[in-house]
Amino acid sequence: MTLLRRPGGVRTAVLVAGGGPAGLAAAAELCLHGVGCVVIEPRVEVSHRRPRAKTTSIRTMEHLRRWGVASQLRRAAPLPVAWSQRVTFCESLSGRRITDFDGAFGLTSRRADDFAEPGQQVPQPVVEEVLRAHLRGRPGTDLRFGHAVTALTEDSDGVTLLIRDDHGAEYEVRARYVLGCDGVSGVIRDQIGARYLGRSDPRPNFNVVFSAPGLDTHLGPAVQYWVVGAPVSGLIGRLNLTGTWWASFPGIDADVGSARVSDLICGLIGAAAEHEVLATDPWTARMLVADTFASQRVFLVGEAAHVNPPWGGHGFNTSVGDAVNIAWKVAAVEHGWAPPELLASYEAERRSVVEQTVASAESNMRALAGDLPADARVIQQVKRFEFYSLGLVLGYSYAGSPVIQPGPALTTVTDSTTYTPTAEPGARLPHAWLPGGGSLYDQLGRGFTLLGPAGRGSRLVAGARERGIPLACVPPPPGYPWGKDYLLVRPDQHIAWRTRDPDGIDLDVVTGRSGVPDPRPSG
Numbered sequence: 001m002t003l004l005r006r007p008g009g010v011r012t013a014v015l016v017a018g019g020g021p022a023g024l025a026a027a028a029e030l031c032l033h034g035v036g037c038v039v040i041e042p043r044v045e046v047s048h049r050r051p052r053a054k055t056t057s058i059r060t061m062e063h064l065r066r067w068g069v070a071s072q073l074r075r076a077a078p079l080p081v082a083w084s085q086r087v088t089f090c091e092s093l094s095g096r097r098i099t100d101f102d103g104a105f106g107l108t109s110r111r112a113d114d115f116a117e118p119g120q121q122v123p124q125p126v127v128e129e130v131l132r133a134h135l136r137g138r139p140g141t142d143l144r145f146g147h148a149v150t151a152l153t154e155d156s157d158g159v160t161l162l163i164r165d166d167h168g169a170e171y172e173v174r175a176r177y178v179l180g181c182d183g184v185s186g187v188i189r190d191q192i193g194a195r196y197l198g199r200s201d202p203r204p205n206f207n208v209v210f211s212a213p214g215l216d217t218h219l220g221p222a223v224q225y226w227v228v229g230a231p232v233s234g235l236i237g238r239l240n241l242t243g244t245w246w247a248s249f250p251g252i253d254a255d256v257g258s259a260r261v262s263d264l265i266c267g268l269i270g271a272a273a274e275h276e277v278l279a280t281d282p283w284t285a286r287m288l289v290a291d292t293f294a295s296q297r298v299f300l301v302g303e304a305a306h307v308n309p310p311w312g313g314h315g316f317n318t319s320v321g322d323a324v325n326i327a328w329k330v331a332a333v334e335h336g337w338a339p340p341e342l343l344a345s346y347e348a349e350r351r352s353v354v355e356q357t358v359a360s361a362e363s364n365m366r367a368l369a370g371d372l373p374a375d376a377r378v379i380q381q382v383k384r385f386e387f388y389s390l391g392l393v394l395g396y397s398y399a400g401s402p403v404i405q406p407g408p409a410l411t412t413v414t415d416s417t418t419y420t421p422t423a424e425p426g427a428r429l430p431h432a433w434l435p436g437g438g439s440l441y442d443q444l445g446r447g448f449t450l451l452g453p454a455g456r457g458s459r460l461v462a463g464a465r466e467r468g469i470p471l472a473c474v475p476p477p478p479g480y481p482w483g484k485d486y487l488l489v490r491p492d493q494h495i496a497w498r499t500r501d502p503d504g505i506d507l508d509v510v511t512g513r514s515g516v517p518d519p520r521p522s523g
């Protein structure tokens with residue numbers, strides 16, 4: 001328990017500013033590693049009427065599995081994976097089918113060797129509720145809903161934050177580290193003098209959530225229906241199987257959207273249909289990356305650091321990836337087995353992943369529903385990158401990071417659609433199922449894991465023990481293609497080192513003790 005109440009304020013190891021997906025993921029990762037935090041989040045309740053993200057990627061589901069909440073999320077998700085794994089393009093919900101993309105967004109009901117969890121379509125508020133429930137009551141995790149960060153000052157020992165509570169009163173929190181997960185409109189980015197670089201798409205977008213219990217379609221189940229080549233174009237889909245739907249209209253601004261909302265909905269349906277509009281949400285696609293992700297003790301995580309268009313469903317998932325990366329490192333520093341220098345590798349590792357994601361989402365945005373002809377061949381050619389992106393979701397690498405075995409520098413993912421397992425240092429550990437049916441990932445330790453044949457590595461084990469580095473030794477699964485190698489796997493399941501001689505692994509490098517260059521521009 002790291003929290004100490006005292007007159008004049010609250011003390012904590014980590015303050016998480018913002019309890020959206022990034023903040024809750026960061027808190028879950030800290031909690032997994034036994035590090036306490038205070039989460040400050042202005043929203044008391046989540047809003048189901050503004051669902052935003054619906055795509056939870058394979059990689060995010062694997063993180064949820066590590067935290068022990070993957071099955072809770074599946075149970076809470078209103079659309080089971082088995083119900084549909086399809087995106088359908090059509091002339092309207094009651095019109096002609098043009099083409100389908102099956103197995104979109106990593107959705108599959110079959111057990112695939114390459115991953116421990118399939119993707120899941122689930123509204124973002126449901127994910128947030130599941131994570132809130134998971135964190136509630138965890139020792140050391142203090143969730144403060146209805147509170148907001150208003151300012152911070154940083155010194156060499158820690159950060160003092162000013163918090164406004166739900167009655168408007170202000171109090172102080174002193175934290176050793178701050179994770180700025182407060183999104184686009186938060187305060188942390190400004191407070192550390194960082195700023196977004198990039199641009200917004202000039203076209204407006206208009207989202208609607210509506211109730212239509214009697215609505216169905218002859219097209220059969222699909223997680224998204226794209227209506228193209230028709231007078232009204234856009235996307236429509238079910239939020240649940242009890243009659244709540246969402247629709248998204250690219251190119252429609254708030255005035256036109258509000259004035260014509262029912263015509264627009266019926267346009268996508270292709271017929272008059274009884275419905276009740278529950279909420280509208282105008283939004284703009286943005287391609288923004290902060291010029292720096294960190295000051296000394298404050299780290300920008302998720303949309304506080306970068307924003308991408310939603311096409312392809314990456315924003316929320318990239319935010320969770322950031323949160324995992326910084327939170328295990330902060331936990332390692334808090335436990336004393338890594339020096340604070342390890343934290344500088346956060347930006348070194350995440351910046352290129354983020355930049356690739358923004359570029360991919362921007363490229364998906366080049367052909368929106370209104371730009372596409374009702375031509376199956378063209379649609380298949382142009383849109384496949386949006387629905388099949390496992391190369392990006394699973395294939396990103398931290399190669400070239402200062403805390404990964406020295407080797408070639410970071411490379412961009414060459415094929416964003418296809419994932420090819422690799423055990424190169426920096427890559428996500430190739431997944432495998434075990435003979436008993438379990439996942440290799442479930443065998444890994446919470447700290448580092450040496451995956452390799454028994455009998456070698458005693459010097460490495462002794463070195464880890466001496467430095468207090470948690471290190472589990474796990475044999476490779478039978479038939480594992482890299483079974484003769486020793487793979488040092490980090491807490492985030494990325495490979496830190498690959499070798500035939502485990503005693504040659506340099507623990508100082510992988511924990512940042514050899515030094516990590518400051519990724520921030522000098523001067």
Ligand SMILES: Cc1cc2nc3c(=O)[nH]c(=O)nc-3n(C[C@H](O)[C@H](O)[C@H](O)COP(=O)(O)OP(=O)(O)OC[C@H]3O[C@@H](n4cnc5c(N)ncnc54)[C@H](O)[C@@H]3O)c2cc1C
Nearest residue numbers: 018020021022053054149182183302303313314315316317
């Ligand atoms: C229409 C739409 C569709 C989308 N679809 C997808 C999708 O399918 N898949 C996907 O991956 N992504 C999608 N996204 C993007 C996704 O919603 C975001 O990437 C995600 O919410 C980012 O999470 P975050 O926690 O970084 O930021 P946020 O969700 O914005 O959370 C930030 C939190 O900080 C809190 N906060 C603000 N100010 C303060 C303060 N002063 N102090 C403390 N807390 C504060 C806010 O209340 C909020 O809860 C979509 C976005 C839009 C707009």
